[in-house]
Amino acid sequence: MLRSLHHQTRCFASCPAQLNKIKYSKTLQLPQTNFSPKIPRGSARDELIKRTGVDIYHWQQQHKSTHTPFVLHDGPPYANGKLHVGHALNKICKDIIIRYQLIHQDKLIKYQPGWDCHGLPIELKVEHKLGNSEFKDPVGTRKACREYAMTMINEQRQEFLEFGIMTDFNKPYVTMDHKFESNQLQVFSKLVENGLLSQQLKPVWYGCDTQTALAEAELEYNDKHKSVAIYVKFPVVNEDKFASIVRQNSHHSLSPNDHVKLLIWTSTPWTIPANRAICVSENLTYTLIKKNDEVLVVAKTLVDDVLRLDSEYIHIDVDIPGAALIGVQYVNPAAEDDVPRPVIHGDHVVGTAGTGLVHNAPAHGREDYIVAKQNGIKIDSSCVDNRGKYIVDELPPGFQKLGPLKVNEIRSNMLCVDVLKQHDMIYNLNKNFIHSYPYDWRSQTPVIQRATPQWFVNVDKIKPFALEALSKVEFHPTSGYNRLMSFIENRDEWCISRQRSWGVPLPIVYDADTHKPVMDLDVINHIINKVDEFGSDEWFVKESDISRWLPSNMSGTKYYKGQDTMDVWFDSGTSWTTLRDKIEQCNETTEPLADVYLEGSDQHRGWFQSSLLNKVIYSGEKGTTFQPVAPYKAVITHGFITDAHGQKMSKTKGNIFAPHEAIEGCKKPWTPLLGTDGLRLWAASSNYQQDVGFHPEVLTRVSEVGKKYRVTFKYLLGNLYDFATPVEYSQLSDLDKYILHTLHQLQLTCAGYYQSYNFSRVVSSVNSHVNSILSAIYFDVSKDCLYTDKSDSIKRRAIQTVLNEILKTYVGILAPIQPLTVQEVWDEYVKINKNVTDSPFKEPWSTYGLPQSYVNHDLDLQFSAFFKLRDEIYKEIETLKQNSFFKNKLELEIVLTNTSGNNNSSLFEFLKRNESYLDDMFLVSKTTLVENGNGGAVDVDNLQTVDINGDKVGVSVKLSDDHKCGRCWKFTASEPESLCGKCKDVVNSIQ
DSSP states (O other): OHHHHHHHHHHHHTOGGGGGGGHHHHTSOOOOOOOOSSOOOHHHHHHHHHHHTHHHHHHHHHHTTTSOEEEEEOOOOBSSSOOOHHHHHHHHHHHHHHHHHHHTSOOEEEOOOEEBOOSHHHHHHHHHHHHHHHHTOHHHHHHHHHHHHHHHHHHHHHHHHTTOOSSOTTSOEETTSHHHHHHHHHHHHHHHHTTOEEEEEEEEEEETTTTEEEOGGGEEEEEEEEEEEEEEEEEBSOHHHHHHHHHHHSSOOOOTTOEEEEEEEESOGGGGGGOOEEEEOTTSEEEEEEETTEEEEEEGGGHHHHHTTOTTOEEEEEEEEHHHHTTOEEOOGGGOSOOOEEEEEOTTOOSSSTTSOEEEOTTSOHHHHHHHHHTTOOOOOOSBOTTSBBOGGGSOGGGGGGOSOBTTSHHHHHHHHHHHHTTTOEEEEEEEEEEEEEEETTTTEEOEEEEEEEEEEEHHHHHHHHHHHHTTOEEESTHHHHHHHHHHHTOOEEEOEESOSSSOBOOOEEETTTOOBOOOHHHHHHHHHHHHHHOGGGGGSOOSOOGGGSOTTSOTTSEEEOOOEEOHHHHHTTGGGGGSSSGGGGGSOSSOSEEEEEEEGGGGTTHHHHHHHHHHHHTOSTTSOOOOOOSEEEEEEEOOEEOTTSOBOOTTTTOOOOHHHHHHOBTTTTBOOOHHHHHHHHHHHSOTTSOEEOSHHHHHHHHHHHHHHHHHHHHHHHTTTTOOOOOOGGGSOHHHHHHHHHHHHHHHHHHHHHHTTOHHHHHHHHHHHIIIIIIIIIHHHHHHHHHHSOTTOHHHHHHHHHHHHHHHHHHHHHTTTOHHHHHHHHHHHTTTOTTSOSOTTSSOGGGTOOOGGGOOHHHHHHHHHHHHHHHHHHHHHHHHHHTTSOSSGGGEEEEEEEOSSSSOOHHHHHHHHTGGGHHHHHTSSEEEEEOTTOGGGSOGGGOEEEEETTEEEEEEEEEOSSEEBTTTOOEEESSTTBOOHHHHHHHHHHO
């Protein structure tokens, strides 16, 4: 309509003979607003971010201080490198949640951003920068790491601000801050008090490149890792005894010349020098294969697989119980030490892979360690050093020729194989065995298992309490419960010690003579107090006398400070201590400290888990009791970000996309200018609980939706410029009431989706309402009245009343997702409505909430039938247009006849009740209703009957007999070049 009216004005202005018609445009109520459809940029956007972000956060802290708090605890991003869109998804989802709680639930929001600062990535960067000479000084290293982390925090802070987050980024919690470290050490004290901490010599995952022990959460599995896999033959020591075992369990006898060997399979040849036993299963049956005088022992279920590798061997069909093999001894010829080793039972031995006999190196495998310990086999320190190289002096004599090789390289494994070949120990060799293998997620290099003295938390003792706590937690998606529960169920210990400088120190001293740790709780607490006094950096100062750290009754020259630092997951896993003013207050309630934790799905084995374990640990009282309370009421997880090819974005793949590029638009790859709210709309539109696509096609769709919102708000504001007083509900038309009904249903539906954290359904519901209700129906239908009726007509004011409700409802629904846009809208709306505050985020929910009286399901059903009728009529109109029957629908008149055969047609009753609105509802110039029996008014030849739910309506579409009005363009004027009756009244009233 707008386009037609503007076109009309241009035509008149160019035609002097009709200059008198120019004044008609001045009589129209055309939209007026300063709201722009363009996305704000630069300083305008920065100002909106500040007003809707930190300003609102501070305002609600002051004005809602007595309200029920809502705590969303921020999982700390790592202070290293630029932000990527995964950070944006994470922070925006959190912000949507807290803004909903602020507006819809009237809560006091507590949301403090955080940063994780310790750990290897920063230390390795600093190490590279400083070089080896300076890096040997841990104090200098820590100083450089702290400076680097602070620089990264400041850079990331500026990037986070672009996301429009409602918080104060200048008041974060930071894991390297003194108070945070002090709280962390208090949790460590509880570890000791509850008897959960112990030092053990046992194998742990170890990064050779990063030179430190690793937790399971720090591993990534490479499904395409290539190893050297070998079948190795170990000669039995007492062959006569073995021959006796064979005779006792079969009718077969071994020849005196037969040489019996145990056949094992391994994909880590480098561990053969550390072999201490061979494991069999007492539940399996074993058999023999033979070539010449060599007899090999294998599991019977695997004999065919083994024979396929060497066709010269034949099967000797005997059945030897696994239990009969226990106690047999063998030697490792390549070791050249003639030390007999035992065959023992291992629960981990299976008859479905390998040979059914498993080589045991207790210093380099967790299962190996457990079995060896159960059988009284001495656990030696690893024969591999901190750099992942053989310690030559720790190797058996025959393997010392290998030298200080780096053990996790293929070349080293092949050299080890060569040594075994020299002693005829290789049955089969596969140089390209592809399988899944753990990698250090930081260095992206394969890890090893290595026995070194490490500090372990006894998770098994607190596991029942942790699992009970989990049963009370709400998970989104629900599968998160099983995932986190599984991780904890399968975890018995947690290695928290790291052999690096940049972290919180383990406050433990060791006896200078025995090198045993001092585990007296009073001493440890004394040291913790001193760390609190001096600062953690001081712990790493080299001192020959450490008296300043010890109680007065201990000599500072007889002890030395341990140099291990804590696992960074222990750091971030104590971040819940920031949710109370004092750490002691964290145990004062049996309720979780935070309402929500929201992070990526990888945090089930990381932060979600470490936070839960540390919270349970801290709740303990001298190891006698623990509280089954998690730090969170709800856990929400989101997926990873994928590119246009469905590949996960990562730095190693080079497909990372910076949020700033999406906000400002990008040429390569081309992406539209989204602005802050556009990026937020992408996050909200995503099914974030799965992996989320981020590429030009997706962003273009998001951009179009964002434009639609702005155009919709522009239309609403433009037509409310002279809105003063709403009309009573009883004075509204059925269409007005129907729109309010759909609006109430939309608000109710979206509230439910917000409460279940389903933001994409909020967006899709709004989009559906905008397109199918507002754009397709109400805006089109209401334009003529808004523009051409008297400004104070009841009909026009009724429509404005509905538009006002639409605007407020849409602001309330979209505010959590589109804060900048709704603030722009509100800045214009306050000029119309003087009774509201200067921010939509300061308004009570009553400003947005719609009354229950708007709900009208009967009217909803009536309009459903009407729209079916309208669709059928539009099909006929489209056919007429294609046949050039008319050019503009305003040329048409529709005649509707009740042909149901009775006067009780509910559809026709609806039409009669709304007869004065039907021309606009059908977007034609005139609609005439004819009751059944008045056939003279209808062209029977042109009459088509439409059946809508059993109600039959005769439809006739014809050209209007009237003339085109020079003002409203409807064909309702009685004479050519004149005005219709309505427009005459309006023009005359103005004149």
